[in-house]
Amino acid sequence: MGLKSKVLIIGGTGYLGKRLVKASLEQGHETYVLRRPEIGVDIEKIQMLLSFKKQGAHLVIGSFNDHRSLVEAVKQVDVVICAISGVHIRSHQILLQLKLVDAIKEAGNIKRFFPSEFGTDPARMADALEPGRVTFDDKMVVRKAIEGAGIPFTYVSANCFAGYMVGGLCQPGHILPSTDSVVFLGDGNKKSIFVDEDDIATYTIRMIDDPRTCNKTVYIRPSQNILSQREVVQIWEKLIGKQLEKTYLSEQDFLNIMKGQAYVEQVGLTHYYHVYYQGCLASFDIGEDEEEASTLYPDIKYTKVEDYLTQYL
Incomplete structure (x- = not known):
């Protein structure tokens, strides 16, 4: 078996992010977690980051307000997983992820990017009602940017x-x-x-080095x-x-x-x-160019x- 990829998890102190960090460490990946200066004196997040460090994760300083710091963080790993909160403010999550796409494109070394999706497949929600469709439309904007930049990806629909x-x-x-x-x-x-949610993280980390999941949507x-x-x-x-x-x-x-x-x-x-x-x-039905996680990993x-x-x- 080849070496496991180095993984950077962005949003590691969040609801799903903390589970992704745990699963990545458990599955033997060298795991990096972005430490954003914006968390300030949020003691619970600081303590969580320190607990990740005790478990063997590397903390990497980087900010969405500092493009160079994101590029340098991305250059240290092979895979990036974004798990930033899916807040319903259009100007927030979409802009952060587009900044991350720009950093990954400039770094040029990432062999797989998992954007912050993990819910309903936005590609199947073109007829969704307003105002809820905004979250699906935003994710499609991010997908377009990823694919336009030629970044290898996996979209997880959990x-x-x-x-x-x-x-x-x-x-x-x-x-x-x-x-x-x-x-x-x-x-x-x-x-x-x-x-x-723990299973979502376990399945996602298993996808990282699996060529069957590259440039595909994987449904759990x-x-x-x-x-x-x-x-x-x-x-x-x-x-x-x-x-x-x-x-x-x-x-x-x-x-x-x-x-x-x-x-x-x-x-x-x-x-x-x-x-x-x-x-x-x-x-x-799941299409020929898509995959299902529990079938891939029985x-x-x-x-x-x-x-x-x-x-x-």
Whole structure:
């Protein structure tokens, strides 16, 4: 087996980023984490970075406000993974990633770039509703820049993060499962795909040195986690030994509620709409030029929804 690639993780103190750092170290990669001066006196992030250092990671100083520092950071590694927060402010994430693309292009040494995606495949969301489509449009702008620069890439579509969706039984605004009641979005029967965040990181790091994933979109679709909201609720009911009181929110009522929310909330609710009313995540077959992670790496024992829900008992 050849040498493992050196990996730079940007956004390493974030929700997914910290898991990517852990997975990279566990899989034996020389791991670098960007330390941005902008974190200032955020003690929790500083302590997390120091904990990475204790585990063997290298901390590299770099700022999106300092192009040269980004170039120098990128030159130290073979692979860059961006996991900066997917905030719903158009001028923020898209500009940061475009700056990173410029740095990678100038450095000229990167053999794989993983941009900050990890959710719904934006290439399949051209007809998404406003204002939520802004996040998909932004990601496509970044993709165009990557491909225009000739940078080898992998786009990871990890579907629904279990912590946000499974814990709340797929209900917006909930991250803990109720033992009393649940609101079904529509009839609750549209299929979705749920993936434990640690598993997302494990699969992503495995892709780094795999030629099968180069210049492709890789979907994380564990077969036993392709479930409807109703099926998730049924699993929970079996675990707690009781039936929940069920109500139903029609498509039109959901859209009416969404329109009355602030912009940021509308963006998030638009995603719920496409997932749970339209079934956008599981309504297509993976193409010949795309890959599926659990098929590529059958040795990875992913967390099933039932096992994930047991932590809430």
